[in-house]
Amino acid sequence: MTSPVPAGPRIGLFATCLMDSFRPSVGFAAVKLLEDAGCTVEVPAAQTCCGQPALNSGDFATTRRLAKQVIETFAGFDYVVGPSGSCMATIKNDYPQLFADDPQWREKAEDLSRRSFELLSFLTDVLKVDRVKARFEGTVTYHDSCSGLRELGVKAQPRKLLATVEGLKLSEMQDAETCCGFGGTFCVKYPDISEKMASDKVANIEASGAGTLLGGDLGCLMNIAGRMKRLGKPVRVFHAAEVLAGMADGPGLAEPEVR
Amino acid sequence: MSEAREAILGSIRTALKRGPLSQPERQQLESQIATPPHHTRPHFGDDLARRFAAKLESRAATVVAVSRMADASGAVVDYLDRLGLPKAVAAAPALENLEWPQGLAVRFGRAETSDQVSVTPCFAGVAETGSLVLLSGPSSPTTLNFVPENHVVIVRAARIVRHFEDAWDLLRKEAGGIPRTVNVISGPSRTADVEQTIQLGAHGPRRLHVVVVNG
Amino acid sequence: MQVLSPQFKPRATLALKDASLQAALGKARGGFVDKRAAAAAELPEFEQLREEAKAIKEHTLDHLDFYLERFEERVKAQGGQVHWARNAEDAQRIVLEICRKANAKTVTKGKSMVSEEVGINEVLEQEGIEVIETDLGEYIIQLAKEPPSHIIAPAVHKTKAQVSELFHAHHSKLGLTKVLTEVADLVNEARQVLRGKFFRADVGITGGNFLVAETGSSIIVTNEGNGDLTQTLARVHIVTSGIERVVPTLDDATTFLRLLARSATGQETETYTTVSSGPRRPGDPDGPEEYHVVLVDNGRSKMLAGRFREMLRCIRCGACMNHCPVYGAIGGHAYGWVYPGPMGSVLTPLFVGLDAAYDLPNACTLNGRCQSVCPVKIPLPDLLRELRHMQHEAKLSPWYQRAALAAWGFVASRPRLYHALTGLAVRALGWLGRGRGRFGYLPLASAWTKGRDLPAPQGKTFQEAWRERRGKSS
Numbered sequence: 050m051t052s053p054v055p056a057g058p059r060i061g062l063f064a065t066c067l068m069d070s071f072r073p074s075v076g077f078a079a080v081k082l083l084e085d086a087g088c089t090v091e092v093p094a095a096q097t098c099c100g101q102p103a104l105n106s107g108d109f110a111t112t113r114r115l116a117k118q119v120i121e122t123f124a125g126f127d128y129v130v131g132p133s134g135s136c137m138a139t140i141k142n143d144y145p146q147l148f149a150d151d152p153q154w155r156e157k158a159e160d161l162s163r164r165s166f167e168l169l170s171f172l173t174d175v176l177k178v179d180r181v182k183a184r185f186e187g188t189v190t191y192h193d194s195c196s197g198l199r200e201l202g203v204k205a206q207p208r209k210l211l212a213t214v215e216g217l218k219l220s221e222m223q224d225a226e227t228c229c230g231f232g233g234t235f236c237v238k239y240p241d242i243s244e245k246m247a248s249d250k251v252a253n254i255e256a257s258g259a260g261t262l263l264g265g266d267l268g269c270l271m272n273i274a275g276r277m278k279r280l281g282k283p284v285r286v287f288h289a290a291e292v293l294a295g296m297a298d299g300p301g302l303a304e305p306e307v308r
Numbered sequence: 309m310s311e312a313r314e315a316i317l318g319s320i321r322t323a324l325k326r327g328p329l330s331q332p333e334r335q336q337l338e339s340q341i342a343t344p345p346h347h348t349r350p351h352f353g354d355d356l357a358r359r360f361a362a363k364l365e366s367r368a369a370t371v372v373a374v375s376r377m378a379d380a381s382g383a384v385v386d387y388l389d390r391l392g393l394p395k396a397v398a399a400a401p402a403l404e405n406l407e408w409p410q411g412l413a414v415r416f417g418r419a420e421t422s423d424q425v426s427v428t429p430c431f432a433g434v435a436e437t438g439s440l441v442l443l444s445g446p447s448s449p450t451t452l453n454f455v456p457e458n459h460v461v462i463v464r465a466a467r468i469v470r471h472f473e474d475a476w477d478l479l480r481k482e483a484g485g486i487p488r489t490v491n492v493i494s495g496p497s498r499t500a501d502v503e504q505t506i507q508l509g510a511h512g513p514r515r516l517h518v519v520v521v522n523g
Numbered sequence: 524m525q526v527l528s529p530q531f532k533p534r535a536t537l538a539l540k541d542a543s544l545q546a547a548l549g550k551a552r553g554g555f556v557d558k559r560a561a562a563a564a565e566l567p568e569f570e571q572l573r574e575e576a577k578a579i580k581e582h583t584l585d586h587l588d589f590y591l592e593r594f595e596e597r598v599k600a601q602g603g604q605v606h607w608a609r610n611a612e613d614a615q616r617i618v619l620e621i622c623r624k625a626n627a628k629t630v631t632k633g634k635s636m637v638s639e640e641v642g643i644n645e646v647l648e649q650e651g652i653e654v655i656e657t658d659l660g661e662y663i664i665q666l667a668k669e670p671p672s673h674i675i676a677p678a679v680h681k682t683k684a685q686v687s688e689l690f691h692a693h694h695s696k697l698g699l700t701k702v703l704t705e706v707a708d709l710v711n712e713a714r715q716v717l718r719g720k721f722f723r724a725d726v727g728i729t730g731g732n733f734l735v736a737e738t739g740s741s742i743i744v745t746n747e748g749n750g751d752l753t754q755t756l757a758r759v760h761i762v763t764s765g766i767e768r769v770v771p772t773l774d775d776a777t778t779f780l781r782l783l784a785r786s787a788t789g790q791e792t793e794t795y796t797t798v799s800s801g802p803r804r805p806g807d808p809d810g811p812e813e814y815h816v817v818l819v820d821n822g823r824s825k826m827l828a829g830r831f832r833e834m835l836r837c838i839r840c841g842a843c844m845n846h847c848p849v850y851g852a853i854g855g856h857a858y859g860w861v862y863p864g865p866m867g868s869v870l871t872p873l874f875v876g877l878d879a880a881y882d883l884p885n886a887c888t889l890n891g892r893c894q895s896v897c898p899v900k901i902p903l904p905d906l907l908r909e910l911r912h913m914q915h916e917a918k919l920s921p922w923y924q925r926a927a928l929a930a931w932g933f934v935a936s937r938p939r940l941y942h943a944l945t946g947l948a949v950r951a952l953g954w955l956g957r958g959r960g961r962f963g964y965l966p967l968a969s970a971w972t973k974g975r976d977l978p979a980p981q982g983k984t985f986q987e988a989w990r991e992r993r994g995k996s997s
């Protein structure tokens with residue numbers, strides 16, 4: 050944010066692996082929000098995943114291989130933006146560290162780091178978007194995903210934009226900042242502990258009285274939605290970008306196609 | 309044992325990738341100890357006595373003020389009366405010169421299990437947290453601070469300093485080196501070990517009463 | 524202490540099903556978090572203090588040999604003794620010898636995590652010495668014959684009802700037969716029982732929150748005053764402390780004291796801070812006749828060299844576990860050794876082995892909350908990830924996990940193949956799952972579907988859909 054924002058910046062959309070496979074609608078919502086703000090958006094085909102599963106499994110060699118792929122794929126874009134705090138924190142914070150002993154790649158990683166942003170904070174902090182044109186009837190509550198919150202400082206930005214959605218009311222839950230138990234591979238390596246954490250989260254969501262849960266990270270949202278459905282709770286789940294883009298009229302996560 | 313000592317120091321130096329520090333380096337560190345660098349201290353207003361009392365009270369201590377040292381013993385008697393305690397105290401020998409009222413049994417010396425109330429002086433008060441700094445010594449037994457159920461401490465208002473560092477400075481200047489024990493006491497004994505429920509009088513005094521002498 | 528960390532998974536599962544434990548954890552969770560947040564918010568200088576504390580520790584670690592020698596010199600000058608313990612066995616032997624020389628029958632103890640780490644109690648008990656833990660929490664778990672489940676609230680896993688049962692079972696022998704249900708009565712009864720022990724004790728053992736090189740002092744911090752009775756009434760006072768606990772001056776120690784109570788319990792200060800410097804002086808009417816400090820290395824000097832050096836900044840405040848959602852779900856015992864929670868998940872593998880404590884660094888979502896509250900800013904998640912890396916390099920992770928990771932890595936580095944495969948899978952899953960929107964069970968994903976449904980994909984990958992809509996241009 051030190052350098053001025055070019056007019057009509059060219060954005061490389063980081064299509065996170067979960068979004069790509071499970072919820073393309075979040076990608077289209079992201080594109081709409083960025084284009085509405087005057088950006089040109091491209092989706093490089095050579096991208097797969099940021100490498101976080103390998104990173105968090107301690108396989109730094111594989112992570113470096115994938116990081117190099119991401120660095121090369123997104124060279125040349127003014128900004129790289131993704132609808133996930135977790136993936137973008139990996140790119141922004143972990144990539145440079147991974148190449149601590151490799152000056153050439155370290156420099157490239159730092160360059161990418163400077164250009165990389167999580168979608169919602171990018172809209173408010175860089176593009177200075179302060180309102181959206183969207184409507185959503187109902188009370189929502191917001192789960193702060195850990196990486197976005199603690200590594201990128203995403204907290205006020207989504208709330209600020211959501212406040213401008215017509216018809217939407219925000220009801221904060223207790224412990225919104227407490228981890229939902231997803232944790233990438235954690236949730237399948239330690240399913241019992243993860244389930245307990247997700248249950249606590251679901252209880253807090255229910256207690257908030259909101260009919261819809263929003264968040265900025267699909268991993269967490271899939272985990273919570275999955276637990277919520279298993280417990281038979283009616284609360285709906287969307288990525289915040291879908292609501293902000295006015296595209297939350299289809300099925301929410303884990304909902305059947307025809308409602 | 310010296311074998312272990314050398315092994316540990318050697319292992320530390322190996323880890324730090326160096327040998328023992330040179331004489332000038334040691335000198336440099338010694339002088340840092342002699343004049344400690346100034347760390348951040350909490351900011352607060354100038355009414356030290358007031359803050360001192362308020363902080364102590366917030367932790368369930370009781371505080372009264374008297375205007376002269378001669379009135380301090382009267383405040384002790386008031387305290388005993390208020391709680392309906394027998395007119396007997398164990399006091400620090402440092403308080404032998406205080407005028408003690410008739411009818412109050414005062415025994416000077418270390419605490420015994422039968423003592424219900426102790427009275428001690430204090431080296432300094434600290435306004436930052438409302439804490440008392442007590443030093444051990446021939447005329448101030450440490451047991452008085454912990455054994456009886458009621459601990460009455462007499463502190464001169466002029467001895468209330470702002471921060472802990474100020475108390476340490478006094479200690480360095482006045483006490484001639486550190487005594488065997490420095491007790492920093494900030495309230496009556498408490499525990500929260502059963503279901504986080506706060507309960508006073510875990511092992512030490514159940515009640516802490518502070519008499520501030522203004523004159 | 525027995526290492527039960529290899530049984531982390533089954534023990535965690537049991538903990539999740541333990542209703543009493545869950546009740547106790549539920550009560551503790553909010554309290555610590557809210558109180559710490561309030562205490563930190565009340566002190567505008569808090570963040571600055573964290574930075575300074577970190578810097579003081581780094582400076583001290585850089586000159587650790589100097590400060591330890593300086594400390595030793597001062598202790599000796601004041602008539603105390605310093606003993607150096609390379610490992611647990613050294614420490615046990617030293618303490619045992621001091622107790623033998625003192626002809627000790629009864630030993631009282633203030634809370635000391637290092638003494639748990641090196642296993643002092645067992646050794647003394649084998650010698651026929653009565654060892655009594657005097658911190659109320661430690662006393663409770665000693666009666667229950669359990670290790671601590673938290674480093675500052677050792678009995679946080681016990682409910683009032685369980686404490687009541689324990690006291691009844693043990694105190695009845697002493698003629699205290701009433702079943703007590705109020706916290707006040709329980710605390711009073713423990714006070715009554717332990718009073719006698721303090722006065723009977725020959726040796727008192729405490730930990731050392733800080734050692735001060737300037738004055739040759741050990742500092743302990745308690746709310747109960749048990750540490751003071753322990754060290755004042757016994758003939759011999761032994762301090763057991765890790766070598767990393769030394770700080771240069773009283774002023775430096777003060778910076779840590781400002782952080783410690785706030786981080787640990789949300790208090791501005793704990794009730795008693797006691798600075799002890801040697802044995803009873805000429806003319807002193809009370810205090811111990813002997814003062815010993817046992818400086819324990821036990822792997823610490825080796826940590827100083829590598830990636831885990833930052834862990835030596837730890838002041839054992841417990842904030843990381845109070846804020847850890849995994850600890851909050853399973854409590855401290857599942858971790859299987861002395862130190863639980865985030866700091867324990869870093870320390871335990873380093874002490875007992877990467878293999879034996881395999882699960883500890885892995886059973887973490889890397890949510891980062893521990894780091895955000897650690898008063899000395901230890902990057903706990905990074906250290907845990909580093910441990911995972913070491914485990915990966917040592918091929919300690921299960922083969923199927925490594926195989927899956929390798930296969931995924933292979934595909935993910937080949938975008939064309941990756942998109943072809945995900946395209947197929949997503950189409951199949953979408954077709955199967957769209958009717959319900961989710962899967963209750965899915966082969967190969969059973970660890971996911973065990974406790975939650977899997978949301979069904981929307982039928983096409985984003986990449987496919989994007990290229991259909993926008994053409995092949997980008």
Ligand code: SF4
Binds near residue numbers: 786901
């Ligand atoms: S790691 Fe940090 S938060 Fe955890 S106990 Fe140590 S000092 Fe406290």
